[in-house]
Amino acid sequence: MQKREELYSGKAKSIFKTDDPDRFIMEFRDDTSAFDGVKKAQLSRKGMVNNKFNAFVMEKLKDAGVPVHFEKLISDNESLVKNLKMIPVECVVRNVAAGSLCKRLGIKEGTVLTPSTFELFLKNDELHDPMINEYHALAFGWATQDQLDQMRSLTFQVNDVLKTLFANAGMTLVDYKLEFGLFEGQVVLGDEFSPDGCRIWDAKTGEKMDKDRFRQDLGNVIEYYEEVGKRLGVTF
Ligand code: UDP
Numbered sequence: 001m002q003k004r005e006e007l008y009s010g011k012a013k014s015i016f017k018t019d020d021p022d023r024f025i026m027e028f029r030d031d032t033s034a035f036d037g038v039k040k041a042q043l044s045r046k047g048m049v050n051n052k053f054n055a056f057v058m059e060k061l062k063d064a065g066v067p068v069h070f071e072k073l074i075s076d077n078e079s080l081v082k083n084l085k086m087i088p089v090e091c092v093v094r095n096v097a098a099g100s101l102c103k104r105l106g107i108k109e110g111t112v113l114t115p116s117t118f119e120l121f122l123k124n125d126e127l128h129d130p131m132i133n134e135y136h137a138l139a140f141g142w143a144t145q146d147q148l149d150q151m152r153s154l155t156f157q158v159n160d161v162l163k164t165l166f167a168n169a170g171m172t173l174v175d176y177k178l179e180f181g182l183f184e185g186q187v188v189l190g191d192e193f194s195p196d197g198c199r200i201w202d203a204k205t206g207e208k209m210d211k212d213r214f215r216q217d218l219g220n221v222i223e224y225y226e227e228v229g230k231r232l233g234v235t236f
Pocket of ligand 1 (some may be wrong): 066092098099100101129175176177195196198211
């Protein structure tokens, strides 16, 4: 697989073309950001840790029958992925109240949500990723009803797999964000799953082990990401 020119550079990852038009190389950089890119930093080893973390989780999801764009690790901070046509809608599942839900609705952080909730956000930095509903996605052509149905059912399928995986390793999967795209007409999980896009708390102490450590200046961000990975069985 030949690495070609960079196609896109996001806040923490870059996408490169390859000699196969259906395959991209996804590079995880050491950059991190929060609050729509207002707070930024470089964290040593982050690219490697998130690349290997993502590969581990994607393999688990693939084994459980979830279609994923991840194909294989190709270096410490690069993975080979399918070229998806991305759907510009972020899917968020919450098992426990935290973050924007608490701010928006005045819910106490840590409230267990029964049932777990499912929310949609438009992927648009300039508009600060506003919350949307299915009617907006349909009316503005961001996704079809069939795609929305599949995104919701796959997002909950991911929840069944990952809630158990984290619980068995002494952690609570509080919430997470997924992005989907189309490959040969099929809805496929894209982007990444790492502590950058989810909340993970130690099951006993409630200690934060995810990107909130960066957002809230709690320190030792990558040490905690690595600890989460090690508990799950990731080898770094
Ligand atoms: N999230 C994300 N990218 C986004 C927005 C949210 O990865 O652009 C993740 C976030 O890390 C958390 C979950 O989605 O795990 C829910 O985020 P929330 O709506 O609470 O927003 P936040 O408080 O992170 O701004």
